[in-house]
Amino acid sequence: MTASSFARLGVSWIVVACAAVVILLLSVAWVRPALAACKRASSTGIGAVAFFYGANVQAERFEPFDTVVIEPDSGFDPRAHTAHCPNWYAYVSVGEVTKERAYYAQMPKTWFAGSNAAWSSTVVDQSASGWPAFFVDQIIKPLWERGYRGFFLDTLDSYQLVAKTDAERMQQQAGIGAVLRELKARYPQARLILNRGFEILPQVHDQVAAVAFESLFGRWDQANQRYDEVPGNDREWLLAQAREIHERYSLPVISIDYCPPEDEACRRQIVQKISTLGIVPYVADGGLQTIGMSHSIIKDAEPLTKVSLTR
Template structure:
C-alpha cells in the first residue's frame, strides 16, 4: 500500500526500490575500506553517469544524469539537446570493430589481428602505423562534426586476445597510447573516459577525465547469455586498480555493473554498494538497452553515513 501511494504521487518505482534496499539490514560491513578520494573529484566534470546503447534515445529519461554515454549509430543529435541536459559522450570501440560500423570497409584487412567470438567482432592491430590517424579521421572526426565533445573509449584490452608475449603486449599498448595522443593532438578539448586501459594509464592519465571498468558485483556473461555474481578475487583485483587510480591519478572511477532489468531492488542494492566505496555507480542490463540506476537515483533517498568498512 505504501509503495502504491508513493507511486501515485509521482515517486518512481526505482526510487521506491532504492528506499526499500537502503533500509534493509543488508550490512555491507564486509567490504574493503571505502575509497574516498574519487567522489571529491567526480563531482567536478563527470558527476552521475549513465550508459545507454539503445536505438531509441529518449533524452528526457536521461536528464537526471550529468554524463551520458550513447551509441552514436542510434542517430541521436547531441546538438538538439543542449539546454539543461547531460554531457553527451559517444561510444567508440578502439580495440575491436564490427562489420556494422560504416567505417569497417575502409580498414585495411592487414590491420585485422584476430576475432572476439563472444561479441562477433574483429580485433584491430594497434601497432598498424595508420591506425591512430584512421581513428582520428574516420571515427572521431565525424562524431566531432555531429556535436560530440566526449568519447567513451572501449575495448582497450582486446589486444590480449592476440598478443601472447610481454613484448607483443608492450607493442600493442604503445599503439593504444599513440591513438590517444593523436586524438588529443587533433581535438585537445575532447573529454575522454577509458574503459579499463589500466596498463596505459601511466602514460595517458593526464589526458582523460575518468576511468571505468565493468562488473564489481554483478556481471553479464555474453557467451552464455546470463547474469552472474562477481567472484571475490575478481572484485579485490578491481578494487586495487580503483585505489591506484584514485590515489595516484586523482581520477573518478566508474563501475558499470549488470543485473536483470526487471530487478529494481537488486540494481539499487548493487549501486548502493558501489557508491559506499566512493566509486561512481551505474547498474543496467547486459546490453545497456534500458535506463539503469546511478548516483542520480541514489540522491533521492536517505543513505546511511559512509563509514570505513572492514572484512
C-alpha cells in the same frame, strides 16, 4: 519614453512591445532552471553517469544524469539537445570493430589481428602504421562534427586476445597510447573516459577525465547469456586497480554493473554498495538497452579507503 512618444507609436506598437517583454521574461524563466540544473555535476565533471546503447534515445529521460554515454549509430543528435543537462559522450570501440560500422570497409585487412567470438567482432592491431590517424579521421572527426565532445573509449584490453608475449603486449600498449595522443592533439578539448586500459594509464592518465570498469558486484555473461555474481577475488583485484587510480592519478572511477532489468532491488543494492566504496555507480541490463540506475545527483567521490569484503 514619454506618453506622447507612445501616442506617436500607436496602440499596435505598444502591444507588440509589451508582448516582446513578456516573451523575454518567459524565456528567462525557462532558461534559468536548465542552466542551473546543468551545473549539478561534481568538480570531477562526471557526476551521475548513464550508459545507454539502445536505438531510441529519449533525451528528457536522461535529465537526472550528468554524463550519458550513448551509441552514436542510434542517430541521436546531441546538438539538438543542448538544453538538456547531460554531457553527451559517444561510445567508441578502439580495440575491436564489427562489420556494421561504416568505417569497417575502409580498414586495410592487414590491420585485423584476430577475433572476439563472444561479440562477433574483429581485433584491431594497435601497432599498425596509419591506425592512429585513421581512428581520428574516420571515427572521431565525424562524431565531433555531429556535436559530440566526450568519448567513451572501449575494448582497450582486446589486444590481449592476440598478443602472447610481453614484447607484443608492450607494442600494442604503445599503439593505444599513440591513438589517444593523436586524438587529443587534434581535439584538445575532447573529454575521454576509458573502459579499463589499466596498463596504459601511466602514459595517458593526463589525457583522460575518468576510468570505468565493469562488474564489481553483478556481471553479464555474454557467452552464456546470463547474469552472475562477481567472485570475491575478481572484485578485490578491481578494487586494487580503483585505489591506485584514485591515489596515483586522482581520477574518478566508474563501475558499470549488471542486473536483470526487472530486478529493481538488485540495482538499488548494487548502487549502494558501489557508492559506499567511493566509486561512481551505474547498474543496468546486460546489453545496456534500458535506462539503469545511478544517483540523480552524486557528490564527489571520496578517496577510497581500505575495505574488507566478504568472499
